[in-house]
Amino acid sequence: MSELLNLFRLQQLDTQIERANSRLEEIDRALNDDQRLLHARKKYENAKEEAKQMRIELNQIEDKVEAQRIKRKKSQAALFSGKIKNPKELQDLQMETEAIKRYISQLEDEQLEAMIAYEKAENVEKQAEKSLKQAKGTAAEDNAALLGEQSQLKKELERMTREKDAVLQSIPSQALKLYDQLRKTKRGTAVVAVKDEACGICGQSLTPAEKQSVRASNQLVHCSSCGRILFAG
Numbered sequence: 001m002s003e004l005l006n007l008f009r010l011q012q013l014d015t016q017i018e019r020a021n022s023r024l025e026e027i028d029r030a031l032n033d034d035q036r037l038l039h040a041r042k043k044y045e046n047a048k049e050e051a052k053q054m055r056i057e058l059n060q061i062e063d064k065v066e067a068q069r070i071k072r073k074k075s076q077a078a079l080f081s082g083k084i085k086n087p088k089e090l091q092d093l094q095m096e097t098e099a100i101k102r103y104i105s106q107l108e109d110e111q112l113e114a115m116i117a118y119e120k121a122e123n124v125e126k127q128a129e130k131s132l133k134q135a136k137g138t139a140a141e142d143n144a145a146l147l148g149e150q151s152q153l154k155k156e157l158e159r160m161t162r163e164k165d166a167v168l169q170s171i172p173s174q175a176l177k178l179y180d181q182l183r184k185t186k187r188g189t190a191v192v193a194v195k196d197e198a199c200g201i202c203g204q205s206l207t208p209a210e211k212q213s214v215r216a217s218n219q220l221v222h223c224s225s226c227g228r229i230l231f232a233g
């Protein structure tokens with residue numbers, strides 16, 4: 001009885017179409033949301049910002065040092081110009097020059113620390129940039145494989161849908177109604193192949209009479225336990 005054969009083919013196609021659609025959804029999600037890439041990009045942007053801040057701090061200290069050096073030069077020039085005769089004034093100037101010298105030395109220590117911090121931050125930035133590049137490469141490779149699978153699945157879906165349309169044409173409406181009802185209530189599977197003389201889904205053994213009916217397939221035989229239509233396979 002070709003009705004049963006057609007119903008079984010319809011069941012196979014519906015199952016494969018569902019599987020293809022859910023895999024396509026999975027691929028869509030993977031393509032739209034690559035966590036590794038997002039993570040690597042965020043890390044790089046943070047490192048870049050950190051290095052930028054360190055550079056700014058270093059520049060500020062360098063400017064301060066430079067300003068103090070100019071100040072010291074002026075004080076020294078005044079000190080040795082011979083124009084200042086007043087001993088009190090000379091002594092004040094002397095002390096001011098010494099103070100500037102100490103301040104410069106302190107600033108130079110800070111400058112060195114800032115330089116080290118900046119170089120460290122710059123290295124972290126370079127590493128993060130490298131990691132981002134690698135993540136981009138990996139994502140492109142993965143995505144290429146996913147895109148290939150996606151186009152393959154879409155082609156298969158088209159073919160299966162065409163075949164399903166043809167199969168639907170050859171099934172009487174009464175049988176189709178039964179099939180749809182069973183699919184709704186039996187988690188998508190209305191027709192099941194007999195396996196080892198039992199229902200392929202619930203495992204219920206067939207009686208000798210059922211076995212014969214299924215093989216003869218001149219009427220639809222339902223599994224006595226789950227109610228699905230049995231197919232001899």
Ligand SMILES: [Zn+2]
Pocket residue numbers: 199200201202203204223224225226227228
């Ligand atoms: Zn069953």
